[in-house]
Structures are given as structure tokens and as C-alpha cells.
Amino acid sequence: MNENLILKAYEVAKERYAAVGVDTDKVVEKLEKTPISLHCWQTDDVMGFENNDALTGGIQTTGNYPGRARNIDEVRADLVFAKSLLAGNHRVNLHEIYGDFQGKKVDRDEVGVEHFQSWIDWAKDNNLKLDFNSTSFSHPKSGDLSLSNPDPAIREFWIEHTKRCRRIADAMGKAQGDPCIMNIWVHDGLKDLTVRRKYYRELLTQSLDEIMKEDLPDMKACFEAKLFGIGLESYTVGSHDFYTAYCATRKYIYTLDTGHYEPTENVSDFVSTLLMYVPELMLHVSRPVRWDSDHVTIMNDQTLDLFKELVRNDGFDRAHIGLDYFDASINRIGAYVIGTRATQKCVLQALLEPVAKLREYEDKGEFFQRLALMEEAKSLPFGAVFDYFNLKNGVPVGEEFIPCIEQYEKDVTSKR
Numbered sequence: 568m569n570e571n572l573i574l575k576a577y578e579v580a581k582e583r584y585a586a587v588g589v590d591t592d593k594v595v596e597k598l599e600k601t602p603i604s605l606h607c608w609q610t611d612d613v614m615g616f617e618n619n620d621a622l623t624g625g626i627q628t629t630g631n632y633p634g635r636a637r638n639i640d641e642v643r644a645d646l647v648f649a650k651s652l653l654a655g656n657h658r659v660n661l662h663e664i665y666g667d668f669q670g671k672k673v674d675r676d677e678v679g680v681e682h683f684q685s686w687i688d689w690a691k692d693n694n695l696k697l698d699f700n701s702t703s704f705s706h707p708k709s710g711d712l713s714l715s716n717p718d719p720a721i722r723e724f725w726i727e728h729t730k731r732c733r734r735i736a737d738a739m740g741k742a743q744g745d746p747c748i749m750n751i752w753v754h755d756g757l758k759d760l761t762v763r764r765k766y767y768r769e770l771l772t773q774s775l776d777e778i779m780k781e782d783l784p785d786m787k788a789c790f791e792a793k794l795f796g797i798g799l800e801s802y803t804v805g806s807h808d809f810y811t812a813y814c815a816t817r818k819y820i821y822t823l824d825t826g827h828y829e830p831t832e833n834v835s836d837f838v839s840t841l842l843m844y845v846p847e848l849m850l851h852v853s854r855p856v857r858w859d860s861d862h863v864t865i866m867n868d869q870t871l872d873l874f875k876e877l878v879r880n881d882g883f884d885r886a887h888i889g890l891d892y893f894d895a896s897i898n899r900i901g902a903y904v905i906g907t908r909a910t911q912k913c914v915l916q917a918l919l920e921p922v923a924k925l926r927e928y929e930d931k932g933e934f935f936q937r938l939a940l941m942e943e944a945k946s947l948p949f950g951a952v953f954d955y956f957n958l959k960n961g962v963p964v965g966e967e968f969i970p971c972i973e974q975y976e977k978d979v980t981s982k983r
């Protein structure tokens with residue numbers, strides 16, 4: 568790309584934004600300091616390294632594009648390559664099934680920090696921070712119910728697993744000098760009309776309270792709600808209302824996955840209330856198409872609204888941003904780069920909104936002016952700011968990353 572042209576366009580954009588009271592240099596700096604947690608499971612269609620090829624728990628990848636990462640080295644190489652095309656300092660979000668098991672069978676209630684030491688070292692070498700997830704799915708004991716299972720032996724197994732995962736997350740957090748965010752999502756639910764809905768929720772509450780007993784200062788747990796899973800359509804134990812109440816009463820972080828609500832709901836509507844009652848939010852930025860399909864994140868109204876709502880309500884610094892989708896139908900690294908850059912574009916637009924002026928109008932009851940400025944702000948030259956952000960950080964500008972990914976496909980992923 569013509570560097571001078573990008574710089575020139577940025578200078579014009581800077582002036583346009585300054586006219587509505589927005590300092591683009593400051594916004595670019597803020598965006599540079601906003602990490603996005605890259606979900607490792609986009610590299611390999613949520614398979615992990617347990618040599619278990621059935622994905623269960625009501626989630627599904629579709630597509631059969633060649634080049635899936637087959638082992639730990641390939642997962643790492645793909646993540647490092649994806650990162651090289653992204654501006655900013657990012658994080659990597661691991662699931663327990665991605666432990667470095669060295670081909671040995673390590674059951675979920677046996678996992679320890681030693682299985683993640685090589686990840687901790689790798690992250691340090693690559694200037695990345697780690698986040699973590701316990702894994703309730705794709706296991707013979709997963710069934711329909713894990714932490715809410717009426718069978719105490721099964722419940723105990725998953726409690727032990729999740730406790731161990733918290734300790735692993737704590738070790739990661741300690742090593743990186745920054746808390747590791749550990750997401751707890753369990754698939755628990757039932758396919759058909761369920762009679763004892765409260766009972767399983769009581770069991771889940773008991774299990775979670777037990778898991779959270781240990782004081783681990785270098786990790787933060789968050790809890791992910793969901794609408795339904797495939798084969799578990801009628802009842803989800805950890806629903807939105809369940810986790811809203813659970814996190815609000817315990818002061819825990821709530822995980823908001825943008826694919827986990829009714830398709831006609833605007834997820835951003837939950838943000839302001841959650842900000843009042845939970846300490847922080849973890850975001851799983853995804854894209855549902857008709858259902859929780861985990862399509863690659865794009866710059867759309869839902870994602871824009873989510874970040875605008877955070878900024879408008881002074882909640883942006885209380886949100887951790889992660890991606891969560893798994894599309895096996897296109898180049899998987901391309902999927903990372905598209906999704907991360909789209910998320911950054913949405914964050915950028917939210918940060919560029921003339922919020923001070925909008926609030927002023929609202930406070931004065933000047934609602935025509937508020938709507939007019941909101942509308943005009945949508946077509947301010949944010950693209951020029953985004954190009955500058957990428958140029959400044961030495962990564963491809965605009966569609967320049969397409970040939971880079973094509974080259975990596977030719978040299979690396981197509982040979983798998």
C-alpha cells in the first residue's frame with residue numbers, strides 16, 4: 568500500500584474526528600493496548616490432543632477445508648503466523664484438551680501444571696499471554712450433565728477437573744504477571760422437556776461453589792451462559808438468567824458469548840445491567856447465523872453495538888475480549904485474521920464515537936441532535952484510522968493480508 572496515502576488519509580481523518588471532540592491518536596494507542604484472546608480451537612476444529620475425534624457437548628464444526636493443525640507444533644505455528652498479521656499484543660486462549668500430553672493418556676481429573684509448562688514457555692517466547700478453559704465436552708464421562716449430574720461420582724470427577732484447571736490458570740497467571748482468565752462453560756442440558764429444572768441448577772451451584780473455594784490470586788474465573796446445545800435443545804442448566812444471578816450474587820465475571828442468545832435479541836442490551844452487578848465481563852465474540860453456528864466474526868451491527876454499549880457506559884476497561892468461533896470450511900488462519908481484525912474494527916469505531924457530545928445532547932433532552940450525530944458518526948472515516956493503526960504496527964494494511972495467507976497455505980498448511 569502507498570504509505571504516504573495512508574498517512575495523508577489519516578491526517579484528514581484526525582481533523583474530522585477532532586471536530587467532534589475525538590482524539591484519534593489516543594484512540595489508536597488504546598486499541599494497541601487492547602488484547603484480543605485468540606481461541607486456540609480455531610486451528611484444529613476443537614479437536615485437542617487427547618486423540619479423541621468426536622466433538623460432543625452440543626457444539627459442532629462444519630466444513631472440511633484442508634490444512635487443519637494436527638498437533639501441538641502445528642497449532643503453535645498457526646497461532647504465531649496469525650499473530651504476525653495482527654496489530655497489537657494478543658493473548659491465546661487454551662482449552663484443557665490442548666495440554667502437552669506427549670502422547671500419554673492423561674485423564675481430565677489427572678491434569679496438572681506440568682502439562683502446560685511448554686505452553687507457558689512458548690507464550691513467554693512469543694510475547695503472548697494465556698487464558699484458559701476447563702473442558703467438559705468430548706469425554707466418555709461428558710454425557711448430558713457434568714457438574715450438575717445427580718450421580719455424585721460423575722459430579723466429583725468434573726469438580727476435580729475444574730479445580731485442577733483453576734490451579735493451572737493460576738500458574739499461567741503467575742508466570743505472565745497478569746491474571747489468566749479461566750472460562751467455565753459446561754454443556755449441561757437435556758434434549759427434551761425437563762421436569763427437575765431447579766434440581767440440576769442447585770447441583771450446578773453446589774459444584775461451582777465447591778470449585779471456587781480455593782483462593783487463587785493469579786487467575787480469574789468467568790462463567791459462560793448459553794441458550795441451548797445441539798441434542799440439548801429444551802433445557803440448559805447454565806442459562807443466561809442462571810449465570811446472571813450466580814455471578815451477581817458471588818461477584819464473579821460473566822461470560823457473554825454473542826452466539827448464546829435468542830437470534831432476535833441484541834446481546835448489547837445485557838451490557839449495562841451486567842456492568843452494574845458483576846465485576847467484569849468476558850466476551851466471546853462470535854457470529855450466530857440462524858443459530859449458535861459459530862461463524863467467523865465480522866463487522867456487523869451486533870458486534871458494533873456490543874462495543875459501543877461498553878464504551879458508552881464506561882465499561883470498556885472491565886471487559887476482556889476473546890474470540891469464539893470454529894469454521895472448518897475456509898482457511899482456518901484466514902478465519903482468525905478476519906475475525907480479529909473485524910473485532911478490532913468494531914472496538915475502534917466504538918472508541919471513536921463522540922460519546923461526550925452525545926451524552927451532552929441526551930442530558931439536555933436534545934434527542935434530534937443525539938440521533939443526528941450518532942448517524943453522522945457512522946460515516947466518519949474510521950477506515951483511514953484503521954489503516955494507519957495497521958501501518959503504524961507494521962502489519963498488512965487492508966486486504967494485503969490475503970496473499971500472505973495464500974503463501975502460508977502454499978508453503979505450510981496445504982502440505983498437511
Ligand code: RNT
Pocket residue numbers: 608613626700752791793824851859891
Ligand atoms: C460453547 C461455548 C464455549 C465453546 C468453547 C470451545 O457454545 O461457546 O465457549 O465454544 O469452550
Ligand code: ZN
Pocket residue numbers: 791824851891
Ligand atoms: Zn463461547
